[in-house]
Amino acid sequence: MNNKVLKILEYYKIINQLLNYATTDMGKKRIKNLKPTADVDLLQEQLDETKDGVDIYRLKDGIPLPELESTAYSLKRLKIGGNLNGKELAAIGKALRSVNEINIFFDKFKAEGINFRRLYQIVKNFSLLPGINQKLNLCLRDDGYVLNDASSTLKSIRNQIVNTETQIREKMNSYTRGNKTKYLSNANVTIRDDRYVIPIKQEHRAKFGGIVHDQSSSGQTLFVEPAEIVELNNRLRQQQVAEKEEVQRILAELSDLIRPYTEELEDNEIRLGVLDFINAKAKYAHQIKATEPIISVENDVYLRQAWHPLLNEKTAVKNDIAIGKDYKAIVITGPNTGGKTITLKTLGLIQLMGQSGLFIPTFEDSRIGLFDEIFADIGDEQSIEQSLSTFSSHMTNIVSILDKITDHSLVLFDELGAGTDPQEGAALAISILDAVGAKGSYVVATTHYPELKAYGFERPQTINASMEFDINTLKPTYHLLLGIPGRSNAFDISKKLGLDDLIVEAARQLTDSDSQDLNEMISDLVAKRHDAEEKEIKFNKLVKEAQELHDDLKKNYLQFTKQKDNMISIAKKEANDIVESTKRESQELIADLRKMKLDGANNINEGDIINKQGQINALHQEDNLKKNKVLRKAKAKQELKPNDDVLVKTYGQRGVLIRKLSQTEWEVQLGILKMKVEQEDLEKVKVDEPKIKQSTTIVKSSSSSHVATTLDLRGERYEDAMNKVDHYIDAAILAGYPSVTIIHGKGTGALRNGIIKYLQSHRSIKRFGFASPNNGGNGATVVEFK
Template sequence: MEKMNEKSLNTLEYFKIKQQAQQYLVTDLGKKELKHLSPYINKTEIEAALDETKDAADILRLQGGIPLPKIVDVKPFLKRLDIGATLSAKELAAVGKILRVTNEVRRFFRDLQDDEVDLTKLYETAFELETLPQVTKKLALSVENDGHVTDDASSLLKSLRRQIITTEQSIRDTLAEFTRGKSAKYLSEAVVTIRQDRYVIPVKAEYRNVFGGQVYDQSASGQTLFIEPKQVVSLNNRLSQQEAAQNEEIRRILRELSELIAPYTAEIEANAKLLGHLDLANAKAVYAKNIGATEPAITDEQFLYFRHAWHPLLDLKKAVKNDIMLGQDFKTMLITGPNTGGKTITLKTIGLIQLMGQSGFFIPAGEGSRIGIFDEIFADIGDEQSIEQNLSTFSSHMTNIVSFLDKITPHSLVLFDELGSGTDPQEGAALAIAILDDVAAKGSYVVATTHYPELKVYGYERPETVNASVEFDSMTLEPTYKLLIGVPGRSNALDISSRLGLPQTIIDSASQFVSKDSQDLNNMIGDLVQKRHDVEEEKIHTQQYLKESEQLHSDLEKAYAALNEQRDQLLEKAKQKSNDMVNETSKKADQIIADLRQMRLSGGSNIKENELIDAKGQINQLHQPENLKKNKVLKRAKQKHDLHPNDDVLVKTYGQKGVLLRKAGNHEWEVQIGILKMKINENDLEKISVPDENAKGNRTSVKRTASSGISTSLDLRGQRYEEALTNVDRYLDSAQLAGYSTVTLIHGKGTGSLRSGITQYLKNNRAVKNFEYASPNAGGNGATVVHLK
């Protein structure tokens, strides 16, 4: 990848931006990638880098960042594996950590995808990570993060370590007898210690022969000897053999693990590099959050527009923010103003922000800012305010300018600080004008600071060139560091002299010699630039409103779809629950009906078969269909139930036509059937069309169905007196319409008041021919048999 010149990067302090971002990195490869990072010059690469930072910023906002632990660079270890070497336990642990983190990061991004988090680039990066499940599992089982080989690495290693523990305990128990018993008086200190990997006790020199054995060490004074008593020599020998066997088994395990991962060195190295890349994207996002940076847009035309921009190395709370434009109406900007007024820092701000944007960093500017794409940024800046550099001389300026004049292209950004300074003012101004003309002829973009008044005139006369200045407060006699585009710097001599006490008569006299034409032109140019700025701001606000509106519209569509889906799910659940309840009830009803049928067959009850069938049918009607949304038959049925007064209807129970009079309740209508007025449930009504009597063609006739659905008996037991008489009245009307000649009213015996009331009612009902109590085996005086006319 082609890189920008290092001299300009150093001049603009690009390396300090990388230093600030480095503190947020946790992986060695992330730090390595940042070290070699330089601004991209290809639009596709710039967009990709900014998209990655945007993705990482979204993850930081939603999840607190990408979960990456500290990871070392394993590339040297992998190279050793490629030549057949065996890695140490710590090296294997580092490789195993790469594999475990690979699994965790892939799982993290898969969860983000399942949660429908919208990312532009990092999904692609994360899913390039290649997991090696078997290798990962074996390394995790065998080696801990600190490089300790676990007991589970092999059964032999586990056995050897148990033997070592047992032997060590035996040695300690044996030596403890010397430290606690009569022999303790021969010891310098009642402790057990280790010398040359052998367990020993500290014995006073004069008693060296008491314990026998071998001396392995002595104190500096020679008064204490560290002796291995003869009682533990064989145990120590056994321990040495066991430890040697353990070490040999560990070497075998490390060799086996090295051979296991050797075929996958390319995949592991690629994973480590991808994790470092994700680490860098995450660090860019954290850095952007901490300095308040925003994502810039990219323009192909090199139109810069930095809103409320500030230098990223300054304190955000104290930095003065400026709006900076370049490229659309002018390609050259000449900044004038007093020393220490902020000219140089403005120049460096422009260059550094552009470098940051082309490196994939968010920029220290307001939302809606735009960067261009430059193949090179050349900077000749002698920062007199920097203690890190000596004052630039004329020769050093010229040497630097000469070095890049032949490299400038139409896609370059050139920054001149105090162009032509350090020599005779007249010659310096002439050189500055000539250099600016040469750079402009090549089509480059230029920002230059100067003290020369001749360059103010140059800003008026040359096309695509504009004057600018840093503001100076004549009241406080201090700079404000505000950039004024379109307005050249003023000397402020008259204002300053007035503030310092120069007589007003002198001030007025001097004012007469100052031409007002230049000031009027300044005001006109400043007004035009302000209008351009206002248009840019309005455009940004409009785009922001449009973006917010589109987001709101998208959110509403998603919410509406989710609401509909939730409603459908609730309806289906409710129907399913209702059907489950009906099924349960139906099972119980089936059992009851079966019992009743059995009773009737056995002669124990006067229950008719059609009553059992009707009861079963009513229960089955409680079922809710699973999906009624697109059922056209049901839609037509619903239309038939859309009832209104004066509609012609069919009373399905009686098979009779009638006319609706009024709605008598939530689900009941008063219906005129012939000379009768009855209250009928709307589920028993069907709207029909009655043809005109004069119309030709077949006339519609309605016949009573074979089964009216009306029972030949009415059970009134348990009902109050008024309720029972109302039900009897309705029932007899229905029975008469159904064509029944005999019905039975079951009122029970009880106190006899209900029976007496029904008897009195039947005597006064003109539809009743006669009546008598039921036969003894059919209920006796607990039921009345009514014969209808």
């Protein structure tokens, strides 16, 4: 896009707002270089990235990125053999830590099964370099300071420095706190030439030995290094030099460690910049309540309830703006201060934002075009230096635009033909619009000239428009009215101000009634087109929901078919077990018959025996599913064995298999309960599969008949009885009983009191009390559940 239109439409203000949301130098650089594109594939990728960023911001408040400085220059120095300082190496370490955190961040999304359009492809090629990351963290602080743990030598030298400084301070304290304090200008130890000194009055210089390093501006104070301190200062200086040399050695070693990985680190920096850029776009979209646009390669633009992005969304007037499908030219007529210019800028700026991969300030399902260029002639560009008038400057700009436009360009003209004689200006405006139409460009023009109203009626693929005016308040509403040319509203305003109704109606009779009818007809057609657009959007949503429902039903049908085949296979197996049992019995019977025949029973026919055995064999059910390798593998995965996690479908509860009781039954541990469950009621669950969300519906056990409504504890030991009560109450609740009776007897009352105390603390119990006199009295307790 040409730089001029970016300035006119205030595109760079959007860029500056985006910069506020970036945290890295690399992300800010990408934002500053952001420009609209007409490459549909590239644009779709950019919008996909923004959509991913918006989803992450909604779920996790964005990608975790700290403030990062660019390391590009440092990596170039490494490539040519240079060594880096501590701050540069720390910046690389900080970037590596960020890469590691981001990798963990996205691994969690993968584990949760959340899909993204583009971001997984970006982060999968990060180079983590864990060894280098660990080494940099061990050796450096974020500000580049080399830590003591960087090497044992450095740690030893720094310990020596601390000891030497301690000795120096002790010596110095003997001067600042002893009898010689009166000879000092003040009792503060200071440093000159990297050596510890004391401030001595000029007249007492002879009382101190040592070296003078400096004096005050008045000459009354000398900064003296006492003789007793000279050796300690020399030692300290040597240790400090050794420390510096060791630090430089460590930094060189770290630089050599990183040097082979400069390309990986450069690639990491690029990806971090992309993620920060995506983060900024997502945060900005959230701030202005923007939505994802749909790209129309046919340039069928439809902006639903669009508002200017630099205005407050809550107070800005929203308009539906459409161009490209039924018309390629819009002529907006009407008086000043009605909102024509801001409507032009809104269309142009939203189109620029959309073609930059940004979300746009419109309602959902809005469409943007794919224009190779956008041109605008908006505002007064009078040039004193070039001696150009307002009209001349506009014409110069328009001439330049007409030379460059194509059939994929969008042109915005504000007050076309203004600044000269009205008749000539209107004629020029019509000619210019014809020239733009001849090249097939898309154009929106505002004008005062009434002659252009007729142009909107007469030219193909052209429509009139105006800004709404409130007759009651005599103020513009800033709503765009497509299909309706601007009116002076003279009749309505005059009537509102008190002009006689007869005069107003007489004036109306003098106007062209055909023109009014045509206006109303066009207005009706535009309204119907708008309704059609909205219905199409609603229809598309319904189709999408229907498709998703169809896919779910198809998936469930396949599962049902598989389950049905499974059940048929189980039924056949059970039938075959019965047949096998029958065959064994029949074979024994046939053997007996043959023995009887051998023993002389002549009335037994061998052919009849063979025929009956064939009929029995024919009862065997062949399991065709066993021949299917895919189904055999699937069945093997679902094969149950002890300690498997399973879902008991009847109860909607997860449990663990304990042991197989028979061919069709298992013992299952459900919480504190052990239950006998039919195998067909069990479904194997993966270890990492999330637990089934508990339903608020009360589920009644299909095996409730196994739980009695009365628990008799008479003769039980106290501990055993209380354990049975605990298990029994859970089983009764699971069975869905409204109430049960616990018989504990009268005895000493210890068991009765223990049961009462237990029932008082149980959350699922509504009330309890002793049974009626004829049902046991205080020897039994009736419990009601919630």
